[in-house]
Amino acid sequence: MTAPADLVIAHGTVANADGRRRAHVVVDGGRITALLDAAEPVPPARQVIDAAGLLVIPGGVDGHCHVAQTTGPYTTLDDYALTSTAALWGGTTTIMDFGIPRDASETPLQAARHKLELARQARCDVALHASVIDWDETVPAQLQELADLGIRSVKLYMTNRGTTMADNDTVLQVMRQMAALDGLTWIHAEHDAIIADCTAEHAGRGQTGIEHLHLTRPELAEEASVREVLAMAEYTGAPVYFVHQSTPGAVDLVTEARVNGLAAYSETCPHYVALDDTVYSGPVPEWFACCPPMRSAETAAALRERLLGGAVHAVASDHSCYDLTQKRLHTEDIRQMPHGLPGVETRLPVAFTEMVGPDLAGIERLVEVFAAGPARINALPGKGAVAEGCDADLVILDPAEERTVDGAGLHMGTDFSPFHGRSLRGWPQMVVAGGRVVLDDGGFHDPGPAGRFLEQAGFGEALAWPGQGGSRQAAGAATGQDGE
Structure with missing residues (x-):
């Protein structure tokens, strides 16, 4: 007699990036071992969850989270236990953080190793991007060692002079190295000279308060930087994100x-399609201090059209856990404020509300940008799909249920949310991470430091994967080390 599986999620509507069906999801040993038609009998299992009338989607992959990050005089208020817990509350089962040097004394390799050590406390799986600020003769060997560790993406900032900004020579050299290492170059694209000049112009008029943020960082600055970086990517042959x-x-x-x-x-973020620049004339503009800033309602609507139409490949939170005390230290001078928003917990409901209709139209696109696309682009095998052989990372939700955001009642370690007071759909009712039920109607069940460090495959290798997010990479897909 066949031994019962660990878990079966029965009778749910399973949605992947390439379609949906009613099915039983069979989970054993932390993996999805079968996807059976819902008309078949429910197979024996130690635990059966009846998902009739509910939606089952893959656990989210948030490719852009900042955890315990120091930038200039500010450090975010979270740690891996906190942020990974908030991620699970929001249906995200894999986060990707950045090893960004905290100052000139820390090398890219040291920064990444520091984050690897901190990540041992993660409750969900973790992968890392490296970051380079200054090029020197040691960087190629560091990038090779990072790739050997399974860190095959590197973030470069085109702005933030004096802290994280890389000059064009550094960008070009890193791109060349990443192309040789079959890796991916990540870019924060804002033209620093335009932003610095525009900010100085507004400062000359006494316009440095948070209410002027969107005026100091024009759309042209972002688009000029994208043009410049694309030219360098074409020249070096480097994939760029x-x-x-x-x-x-x-x-x-x-x-x-x-x-x-x-x-x-x-990539875009939920706040750029759900909010617009009128927030800076509202009662709490400091809730929305991020770079780039929110844009006009017309720009946000057009960006949403690109997202729904398939031109955007990933929706990430860009999570940064500052609190209002930090935000309000210098609301009179945006040049001294910390920029970044908490969002790892609200990424799914905001994106779901903006993308999915009452009849589930758009659900496949939502799954693509929430899970499948980030897994595939960042070369994370076994992630991003509800399919046989994939990791058992699953979200169960009622697509019709609405909840109102209470910024202070979320789990991100801060005291506000840019979506406070908004009614959103798409909140997880149950979350399964690595085969463990970590969230259900009984609340959050802390798995302890069970998250693994995930090694990225080569970028070119990931492009050749069939299915979504490596959904056919059955055996050996869970790479990396235990988070204990």
Whole structure:
């Protein structure tokens, strides 16, 4: 007699990026071992969850989270236990953080090793991007060692002079190395000279308060930087990924580059499609201090069209856990404020509300940008799909249920949310991570430091994967080390 499985999620509507069906999801040993038609009998299991009338989607992959990050004089208030717990509350079962040097004394390799040590407390799986600020003769060997560790993506900032900004020579050299290492270059694209000049112009008029943030970082600055970086990517042959794109023009530039054969990708964040720049004239503009800033309602609507139409490849939170005390230290001078928003817990409900209709139209696109696309682009085998052989990372939700966001009642370690007071759909009712039920109607069940460090495969290798997010990479897909 066949031994019962660990878990069966029965009778749910399973949605992947390539379609949906009613099915039983069979889980054993932390993996999905079968996907059976819902008309078949429910197979024996130690635990059966009846998901009739509910939606079952893959656990989210948030490719852009900042955890315990120091930038200049500010350090975010979270740690891996806290942020990974908040991620699970929000249906995200894999986060990707950054090893960004905290100051000139820390090398890219040291920064990444520091984050690897901190990540041992993670409750969900973790992968890492490296970051380079200054090029020197040691960087190629560091990038090789990082790739050997399974860190095959590197983030570069085109702005933030004096802290994280890399100059064009550094960007070009890193791109060349990453192309040779079959890796991916991540870019924060804002043209620093334009931003610095525009900010100085407004400062000369006494306009440095948070209410002026969106005026000091124009759309042109983002799009000019995207053009420049795409030229360098074409020159070096490096695949390139643009984080937190906030304008349809930036997305269109990437689309044009892809038509011309360049491996280029666009990411956006929930706040850029759900909010607009009127928030800066509201009662709490400090809730929305991020870079790039929110754009006009017309720009946000056009960006949403690109997202729904398939031109955007990933939706990430760009999670940064500052609190209102930090935000309010310098609301009179945006040059001294910490920029970044908490969002790892609200990424799914905001994206779901913006993308999925009452009849589930758009659900496949939502799964693509929430889970499958980030898994595939970042070369994370076994993630991003509800399919046989994949990790048992699953979210069960009632697509009709609405909840109102209480910023202070979330689990991200801060005291506000930019979506406070908004009614959203798509909140997880149950979350399964690595085969463990970590969230259900009984609340959160802390798995302890069970998250694994995930090694990235090669970028070119991931492009050749069939299915979504490596959904056919059955055996051996769970790479990396135990988080204990």
